[in-house]
Amino acid sequence: MGFPACCTKFFVDEWANGYYDPVWQSALGTEGNIVSKRTLEVEGHIHTNQMLRYYGLRTTSHFPCKMDCQESIETGKAWLEVMRSIDPHLTDSLVEFLEMPLVWSCLHGLAIVETPIFTLITNSLPTKERWTVLYSSKGKPKARDVLTLLGDDLDLEKLTDVMVERLKGI
Numbered sequence: 001m002g003f004p005a006c007c008t009k010f011f012v013d014e015w016a017n018g019y020y021d022p023v024w025q026s027a028l029g030t031e032g033n034i035v036s037k038r039t040l041e042v043e044g045h046i047h048t049n050q051m052l053r054y055y056g057l058r059t060t061s062h063f064p065c066k067m068d069c070q071e072s073i074e075t076g077k078a079w080l081e082v083m084r085s086i087d088p089h090l091t092d093s094l095v096e097f098l099e100m101p102l103v104w105s106c107l108h109g110l111a112i113v114e115t116p117i118f119t120l121i122t123n124s125l126p127t128k129e130r131w132t133v134l135y136s137s138k139g140k141p142k143a144r145d146v147l148t149l150l151g152d153d154l155d156l157e158k159l160t161d162v163m164v165e166r167l168k169g170i
């Protein structure tokens, strides 16, 4: 199927370990990641970005062993040229989507992918804790600088007080 050998081995190994959606594992292998508990911050590449695949937004059809996998990037370049020969305008739009900073997080079987223009919620691994990947493309704005994540703009204690007051009135 044209998958790089490094990525095929990665996926087979991670699948055997029970990680059938190995986004975090892929980020973990990426050079320059910053680890803070269960949070990684990585600079990836449009050809290794599989986090928007639910909408068909990707240039390769395999999980990369890491988000800077050179062989995946080469595979993606070939496919991008095929896309460009068919529809250059749509190809530019695809690249724009794949270059957006995003945050992928996984908790209790749900993955949430937050981008500057939409949020995607889908099934993933049934984790007990939240696992997070802050993703950006090289040279593009960082996710932590441009995204307000779900719940980040809420004062949960204040919200709880308001809800308690409202419930008293019922």
Ligand SMILES: [Zn+2]
Pocket: 004, 005, 006, 007, 008, 064, 065, 066, 069, 070, 071, 072
């Ligand atoms: Zn690879």
